[in-house]
Amino acid sequence: MAPVRNARAIFNAIPAPNAFPEPGKTTVYDDSQTIDPDTVPLNGGFLVKTLVLSIDPFMRGRMRDPSIKSYAPPFFVGQPLNNYAVARVLRSEHPAIKAGDHVYGHLPFQEYVVLSDPAELGRDIFRVLENKEGLPWSAYLGVCGMPGQTAHHAWNEYSHAKPGETVFVTAAAGPVGATVVQLAKAEGLKVIASAGSDEKVAFVKSLGADVAFNYKTNDTKAMLEREGGIDIYWDNVGGPTLDAALGAAHRHARFIECGMISAYNSEPYMLKNVQLIVTREFKLSGFIVLSLHNKYLGRFYDEIPQMVASGQIKYTEDRSLGLEAAGEAIVSVQKGTNTGKKVMVVSDD
Amino acid sequence: MAPVRNARAIFNAIPAPNAFPEPGKTTVYDDSQTIDPDTVPLNGGFLVKTLVLSIDPFMRGRMRDPSIKSYAPPFFVGQPLNNYAVARVLRSEHPAIKAGDHVYGHLPFQEYVVLSDPAELGRDIFRVLENKEGLPWSAYLGVCGMPGQTAHHAWNEYSHAKPGETVFVTAAAGPVGATVVQLAKAEGLKVIASAGSDEKVAFVKSLGADVAFNYKTNDTKAMLEREGGIDIYWDNVGGPTLDAALGAAHRHARFIECGMISAYNSEPYMLKNVQLIVTREFKLSGFIVLSLHNKYLGRFYDEIPQMVASGQIKYTEDRSLGLEAAGEAIVSVQKGTNTGKKVMVVSDD
Incomplete structure (x- = not known):
């Protein structure tokens, strides 16, 4: 396979306090990079293709001067945004993760990502989703995330x-x-x-x-x-x-x-x-x-996806398509104009 | 025994919200009543002589319009104040309480009281204090109360x-x-x-x-x-x-x-x-x-009085003498000018 586009949504500038972020200024779309999925070195990690990214209210608080402490880490200017995501594993050298798995965890806003930092590979950081219920992957960013x-x-x-x-x-x-x-x-x-x-x-x-x-x-x-x-x-x-x-x-x-x-x-x-x-x-x-994951996360995945699959728990989504839409998607959540859980679909599978 | 004075401290007027109570206006001393301790009818209850009364911060909240609900009942204008007290039983027709007992419970601010309302005679309301440790009775209003x-x-x-x-x-x-x-x-x-x-x-x-x-x-x-x-x-x-x-x-x-x-x-x-x-x-x-008595009260009386008797837990008291001092005692606790647990000594025994 020849190199393919590896587009990203970049955090470009810290917005003024109490001001809404501005697409094209706070965040920019960048498609200048490429990647060869067949040959990119994995260094003991794995390569994923990003399927869906979550857009959440708390992302605004991460758009701050990195010297300001808070419970969620800041975004860094010049680097891709990142947030909860579901991705499909294309290749793996990691013993617990295999090609074809779907994983849930934090990813950069980027089409393809190699995850090889040992600190990021624990099961607390990336969870392999079994999805026996056959839910849309995006459900794992909202009601099941x-x-x-x-x-x-x-x-x-x-x-x-x-x-x-x-x-x-x-x-x-x-x-x-x-x-x-x-x-x-x-x-x-x-x-x-x-x-x-x-x-x-x-x-x-x-x-x-x-x-x-x-x-x-x-x-x-x-x-x-x-x-x-x-x-x-x-x-x-x-x-x-x-x-x-x-x-x-x-x-x-x-x-x-x-x-x-x-x-x-x-x-x-x-x-x-x-x-x-x-x-x-x-x-x-x-x-x-x-702080509550240790006590409840296992039970959550046992209970909630099947309640969603059976219709006992309902949810709505508001989908944006493609990393080009990241800036607008973030603003809509800040302004409350979204009509359901905001997710960004990067690839259908 | 001839009739003796039965002095009281009366709740006389509701103070303005956000204002301190005023002795002589909010509360008044009244020594117009008498009682004959030897002959007053007990109606199945018992007669006590009040030894010590507790003065506590939460009494301020009881000085309100009775139509306002709160966790502690209001005081009623024209009636004696009331609060936690230790009293000595002079006579009794009640099967669980005998002359000479010392009891802990809620009493009106009054030198002698006949307690004959069946609703007031349960052991949750009046507790006979054994005081094996020989502590001053006032300790049972503070650190042991x-x-x-x-x-x-x-x-x-x-x-x-x-x-x-x-x-x-x-x-x-x-x-x-x-x-x-x-x-x-x-x-x-x-x-x-x-x-x-x-x-x-x-x-x-x-x-x-x-x-x-x-x-x-x-x-x-x-x-x-x-x-x-x-x-x-x-x-x-x-x-x-x-x-x-x-x-x-x-x-x-x-x-x-x-x-x-x-x-x-x-x-x-x-x-x-x-x-x-x-x-x-x-x-x-x-x-x-x-709300916590059911879970902890037994353990409290098992543990605390002996810790006080052994000196492991220390306490101080600020004593006022006589029901005439009730108004000033209450204000001192609201203003924090008291120098220890405020108690009012009505009688030495």
Whole structure:
């Protein structure tokens, strides 16, 4: 086989704080490189062809000055973006991975990649997907990937849910929130869900939420009071919504603190109900999904893909095609104009 | 015996929200009533003489409009205040309680009380104190009573302490904080403690705290940073101190939310570090001691009084004499001008 194109999406410039990234400036498409898949040296590793890449909200936080510390490493100017991906193995010298395998892990935004760094080859970093259920590979980036794990792990660890209790889920149309809604319904809870558009609200209702509302056109506090309060709060947003949840929560309520996107690009909000943490005996649990993998990842892959295959858990996707689309795909997730879990299809197989 | 005075401290008026109670206005002393201890009908109950009454921070929250719900019942205008007490039984018609017993439970602020309501006579409400250790009865209101239980129960339930970790304890000279300091030292932790006067700081140091400082003359944030941060925060105060603790806490830190006295008499404070709950994976546990009794109360009475008797756990008291002093005693605890566990001695025995 002759050398073929090996296109990439490059992180080109750090965007200004609180500004949206700009396709063509923050990120650029580059097709100047080539690779010969038949002859490229593997050095004990393996060569993959990238099939699908995940586009997630937290990528914005990685577009920062590398001197700033945070829980996810920064992107480096001049290098490809990287994120969760599913790829097909073309050739392998690695004992645990063989040609034809499909692997899940972090990949650069690039059509072909040789993975030969021993530190990257552990099974915690790359997982061979069996996919007995025959799901689309992209499902392993959303409901069957990191966002689904976030929902599954933390729901099982922190919700202490009992049938008949009420949970309030924010950002409920996103891949995390939508999975939480369905896990909660499967356990017999009443689900109140909020999202940012009427279309998203309709999707959340189709998942079985008992009450779903557009938080931009409804008062969250009034909605929660009307429904008689809550026992569990799944927080993706923080700020005034967290305050409303604190005010509407029953004694011994559990707050699963998954994210506070309302606070990422604005001034702090003055929470008025913090005292209730004591007097109503609330428990707040902040977490990063990686910390829960040891306890839950095996169970996740045992349970969730088959629930998706059987239709018990539903999901939606919003697909972009080709690495040329990376910049626009990232911006759409930041602006919330995507209509489902954003994935970028690089190759059909 | 002829009728004798039966003085009371009455809840006289609800103080304005965010204002301190005022002796003589919020509470008044009343000595107009009498009782004949020899002849007063017991109706199947028992007559006690009040020895010591506890004055606690949470009494402020009970001075509210009774239509406002909270974890502790309100005081009612025109009726005596009430709180934890130790009393001596003078006469009894109750099968489980005999004259000469000392009982621990909730009593009105009154010199003599007939307890005949069957709902008040369960052993959960009144506990006969054996006091094999011969401790002063007032100890059963502090380190061996509700405040000690608060420290003991919640430390065991929520701290997940490991030797070598660092805990920051606020209001560390109070009966809860001082007990936490000593439990933490006994488990091999580094203890940072704050209190509101140099005298209190000296007391906390004498308990074994590794670092103790006066929060009025030192910057809490700078102190916590200088000491390399914290793994556990025992919160008695909330507000800016909670914010500093959030900022200085390591990943997976535990926040034991026992009280937020800074918020009881003032406007809400704007917490700036709430986002860190997610990104540093904090756990915040609010609690009321009553909720932990089933799990820990037996163990508490097995362990703590003998640790106090042996000197392994130390405590201090600040005694007020007579029901006339109730109003001032309550205010001193709200302002933190008391110099030890505040108790009111009504009778020597």
